[in-house]
Each structure stands twice: as C-alpha cells, then as structure tokens.
Amino acid sequence: MRTRRRTSTHHNRTRRTRRRPHHPTTSTLLVALVLLSCWSEPTRSSSSRRGSPPPLHRATSFAFPLPTSLMTTMTHHHGRDRRRSKSSECDDEVPGDEDVDESSMSSILGDELQERRRQRQRLPRHVAFICDGNSRWSHCRGRRRTNDDDDVISSLSNSIARSLMGHVAGANRVISLIDSLLSIREERQRRYRQPQSRGHAHNEDEEDDDDDALRYCTFFAFSTENWSRPKYEIDAILKLIEDMSRRYRKSDPAIRDGKVRIRILGDIDDARIPSNTREELRALERSSAKACDLVNLRRRRRRRRERGEMMISLDKDDDYGDGDNDDADDADDTDDAGDDALTVCLAINYGGRADILRAATELARSIADDAAGSSSSSSFGSESHHLIINENEITKRLCTANVPDVDLIIRTGGEKRLSNFFLWEGAYAELYFCDTLWPDFDEQNIQRALAWYGQRERRFGGR
Numbered sequence: 001m002r003t004r005r006r007t008s009t010h011h012n013r014t015r016r017t018r019r020r021p022h023h024p025t026t027s028t029l030l031v032a033l034v035l036l037s038c039w040s041e042p043t044r045s046s047s048s049r050r051g052s053p054p055p056l057h058r059a060t061s062f063a064f065p066l067p068t069s070l071m072t073t074m075t076h077h078h079g080r081d082r083r084r085s086k087s088s089e090c091d092d093e094v095p096g097d098e099d100v101d102e103s104s105m106s107s108i109l110g111d112e113l114q115e116r117r118r119q120r121q122r123l124p125r126h127v128a129f130i131c132d133g134n135s136r137w138s139h140c141r142g143r144r145r146t147n148d149d150d151d152v153i154s155s156l157s158n159s160i161a162r163s164l165m166g167h168v169a170g171a172n173r174v175i176s177l178i179d180s181l182l183s184i185r186e187e188r189q190r191r192y193r194q195p196q197s198r199g200h201a202h203n204e205d206e207e208d209d210d211d212d213a214l215r216y217c218t219f220f221a222f223s224t225e226n227w228s229r230p231k232y233e234i235d236a237i238l239k240l241i242e243d244m245s246r247r248y249r250k251s252d253p254a255i256r257d258g259k260v261r262i263r264i265l266g267d268i269d270d271a272r273i274p275s276n277t278r279e280e281l282r283a284l285e286r287s288s289a290k291a292c293d294l295v296n297l298r299r300r301r302r303r304r305r306e307r308g309e310m311m312i313s314l315d316k317d318d319d320y321g322d323g324d325n326d327d328a329d330d331a332d333d334t335d336d337a338g339d340d341a342l343t344v345c346l347a348i349n350y351g352g353r354a355d356i357l358r359a360a361t362e363l364a365r366s367i368a369d370d371a372a373g374s375s376s377s378s379s380f381g382s383e384s385h386h387l388i389i390n391e392n393e394i395t396k397r398l399c400t401a402n403v404p405d406v407d408l409i410i411r412t413g414g415e416k417r418l419s420n421f422f423l424w425e426g427a428y429a430e431l432y433f434c435d436t437l438w439p440d441f442d443e444q445n446i447q448r449a450l451a452w453y454g455q456r457e458r459r460f461g462g463r
Helices: 002-019 026-040 056-061 068-093 102-120 134-140 147-152 158-163 165-192 204-212 224-228 231-251 275-313 323-334 352-379 391-395 443-454
Strands: 126-130 216-223 260-265 342-350 408-411 430-433
Touching: 134 165, 165 216, 165 231, 165 342, 165 443, 216 224, 216 231, 224 231, 231 275, 260 275, 342 352, 352 391, 408 443, 430 443
Parallel strands: 126 216, 126 408, 216 342, 260 342, 408 430
Antiparallel strands: none
16 A cells, blocks of 8 residues: 555655746856857847847858747747837827826827717718619519509500609609608707707717718719710600609799708709700799708798897897998898708719819810910010919819719619719718619618718728
8 A cells, every 4th residue: 555655655755847838047048148148149140130039040151040839938038038128119109197288188188189080980971872774674673653653654654654664763763862861861960969868968069060961962874975865765764854853843842941952963954855844843942942042041030039039048238230240140131051952963964074074164165265365465564374284173173063973883783884984972981882773772771881981991092
C-alpha cells in the first residue's frame, strides 16, 4: 500500500508539473533581447532609421536562431507593448475632464449635434422615379381589369384599352405613391417637431432639416424617345395623361388642401401633344399652385396673429412697434420656407439631352447678346459687363430651374440605366434599381428604397 501510495503521489506531482504553463522569466527575455540586438546590428541596412529597433523577423535568418517558443513569446510581448504605447498616444490626444475648456466643450456638443442630425437625415430631399414595366405588367397579369381602371378608360376604345391596362395601373400607382410620400413626410414631421418627447431642447436647424426631407419628387411619365412607339399607343398614353390630370385635379383632396404642388417638366408645347392634354396639364399646375399659395397665406396670417397675441401678453412698457418687427413681418410674407407642400414634377415629353441642348442654346444667345451689347456700349465709352460662364448659367436655363438636384433615382422593372433622364441633375444621385414592375411598386417598396438610401454615405468627391 505504501508503494502504491507513493506512486500515486509521484503521479499527481507529475500531473501538476505538466499542467503548470511555462512562462519565460524577465531575465531570460532581457538576455534574449540583448542577443537579438547584437546579432541584428551587422545586418542592419544603411537606409534604416538611426536608433530604431530591428524587426524581430530578422532573427530567424541567423546562424544561431532562438527557440521557436521564445520567439513566439517575445513577439507576443513586443506586439502588446506596441499596442499599449499606441493606446497611450491616443489617450494623450483626447483631453481629460480638467483640460476641456468652453471652446472644446462647444465643439464636442457640436459634433454630437452633427452626429444626431446625420443619423436623422435618412430621407432624400428630391427623389425621382423611372416608371418602367407597365406593358410587361399587363402581359404578366393577363390584362386583368379593376374597378378603378374602368372609370379611367371608359372614354377609350376597347382595342386600345386592352393594351393600355398596364399604363392605367401605372398611373394609379403614381397617385398612390404621392399619398405614401405625403404620409411618410407628415409622420417624420410629427415625430421630430416634438422636442419634449426626444429629451433635448428645441433646435430650429433640426426643424429645417425635417422640412427639407421629401420636398420634391419627379415621375418620368413620357420621354422624348417614346415618340418612336406605335401611334395608337402614343395616343392612348396622352389620352390617359389627360384623363388622369382631370381626375386628380377635381377629386383628389391633396390638391384641394394645398398639400401637393404640381410642376410640369419637358416640352409640352410640342405640336404633337393634343391641345386638350396640354390644357389639362396647365390647369392641374395652376390649381395646385393656387391651393398651395392660399394655404401659405393662411399660415402666415396665423403666425402673425400668434406673434401679435404673444406681444400683447408681454410687458407693455417695451416698444414692439419699431421697424425691425415690421421687417420681420414682411420677411414672413415673402418667405417660401413655410411651404409644407410636396412638389410633384411630372416629366412629360422630357429628355435630358434635349433639355441640356436647349439650355446651351439659350446660353449661347445670351453670350451673343452680351457681346453685341458690350461692343455697342464700348463705342460710347461706358463699362461693359461680361457674362460669367459657369455651371449655374446652365442650371438656371434648364426646365428644372428652382428645383434642387435629385438625391435618389429609383428605376423599376429590372433595367439598370438612366434612359436619358436627369443627366445633368443626377450627377451625384444615388441609383436604386429593383426588379419590381412599376404597377407593383407599393409603399413597402418605397420604404425599402428609402432605407437603402439612408445607409449610403454621400461624400460628393470628398472624404
């Protein structure tokens, strides 16, 4: 029993010895580092920096290499020291609580505000749609008709109506997407115009950012290249545009309430466009502008009345009738920033190249007139004002003047090209392509596209 007990004790000691990890002592590491520096000194290149330690991987090429376990341990400790020194350098760059002054604190708060604003600015200001896939949708669906389609195509012949079902569904999708964009924008404004619920003070800049979200949208309805289609299809599409414009102007509450401002892009004065279609488009544009102007006038009057009541409730000894307040009232009367309407641009008979060509032609005429005027004025000894040619001179002559550049272009139907759409305005636009056909592009799809846009980092050529 004693021999067996001694054997088990010896076995346990051996197991404890085996479990104990092997760590090199500090003296071993120091000796190894000294030997490593001595061995690597003759092989140091003349181009290396003076006083910099040699790299550890050179020790493996010597005649007396160090043990592999020791090299691994040294490399581990060396990397840990380098990470520790790098972290200490980073810690030195960050000011402590006792070193932060008012300017540093304001910059930090400004950065936090910018970060919060960046996180919240997930909606584009201008989104454009290339409505593609109407004909394919009608073929895939077997030209099924709905109750809403019967009211629109009642004035069309049966042969044209059968091939037009996809365009009718696409026109209805345009109206439904306008309502979806309005609901998304109103929900965002309602959420972020309540600063008490967010836990921080009210900020006017953040409110302006919320107002800029989804202010413009454009629908590419009819291009200059669509004139190459069959005549019966062109006539049916133009007739559909006329009927949908009349229907939208008379029955949709968004137009009556001044929530939507319609703007027509493209050359609708073309002789190939029927006069009735042109008149209906102009009437839709005028009625929406009139309703929006009326809403803005009521809003300005309400703000002035609220300002007057607030001024009456204050101390009457203060003078509130000076010229500054009158100037502020005049500024409110002429300010368009209070316009909460969604500007909907309908691109009809529009082409990007044709629009740029027309703007360049007008610019050339302006340059010629300016040159003629300067030559005539120089003969009389007066000063000449030369036209400065830059990008702004082209932009303000496009049909999209006073409309910001597009931020997001969405194309449905699976095709991945712009098709001569917004060639100038879409220089820095984010391009979103999806396989969904246009009549099936519902609110869920637009939410998915907006979420994709929110993940994009727009640098505009910078870093």
